[in-house]
Structures are given as structure tokens and as C-alpha cells.
Amino acid sequence: MPRAARPALSAVPLxxxxxxxxxxxxxxxxxRLMAALSRCRPYARRRVRLELRLADITARLIATELELSRDVILRRD
Structure with a gap:
């Protein structure tokens, strides 16, 4: 007997x-950081600090999205 297709998630779980x-x-x-970077000169000290903050924010975003997708995937109905 074929298995019923799992319905697509229409909303983010609570x-x-x-x-x-x-x-x-x-x-x-x-x-916002990327916009600020686009306004900086290539070798400005401010640009270096912005790039470091951008790398940190990007790493945190990836970790948050990974956790979010894991929670949605492992959710049992």
C-alpha cells in the first residue's frame, strides 16, 4: 500500500x-553591514571592523538557520 504524501508545512511551527x-x-x-561596507574605502580600518562583524553575524545566521531547519525537519506530526 503506498504511503500518503506528507503535507507541506504552510506555517512555521509555534x-x-x-x-x-x-x-x-x-x-x-x-x-545593513553590507550596505555600510559598500560605502567604505577598500583599505579603511572601519571596513576591517565591519567585515569582522559581518563574518560574526553570518556565522550566527547560519547556525540559527541550521537549528531552525533541524527543528522543522525533526518535527513529528
Whole structure:
């Protein structure tokens, strides 16, 4: 007997809303840093600090998205 197809998730589950909000905030911060980087000279000290913050925000965003996707994938109905 063929298995029924699992319905697609239409909304973010309640338990991961906080992680989804964190990811959205990190995406906004990352976009703001990228805009600030585009205005800096190539060898400016400020640019180096912005690049370090961008790398940190990007790593945190990846970790948050990984946790979010893991929670959604492992969710049992």
C-alpha cells in the first residue's frame, strides 16, 4: 500500500517562531553591514571592523538557520 504524501508545512511551527524572528533580525543586520561596507574605502580600518562583524553575524545566521531547519525537519506530526 503506498504511503500518503506528507503535507507541506504552510506555517512555521509555534516552537520555532523565536528562532525565525532571530534569523530575520540577523538578515537585516547583515544587510545593513553590507550596505555600510559598500560605502567604505577598500583599505579603511572601519571596513576591517565591519567585515569582522559581518563574518560574526553570518556565522550566527547560519547556525540559527541550521537549528531552525533541524527543528522543522525533526518535527513529528
Amino acid at each position: 516552537l520555532v517562531w523565536e528562532a525565525a524572528a532571530d534569523a530575520a533580525a540577523l538578515r537585516q543586520e547583515r544587510a
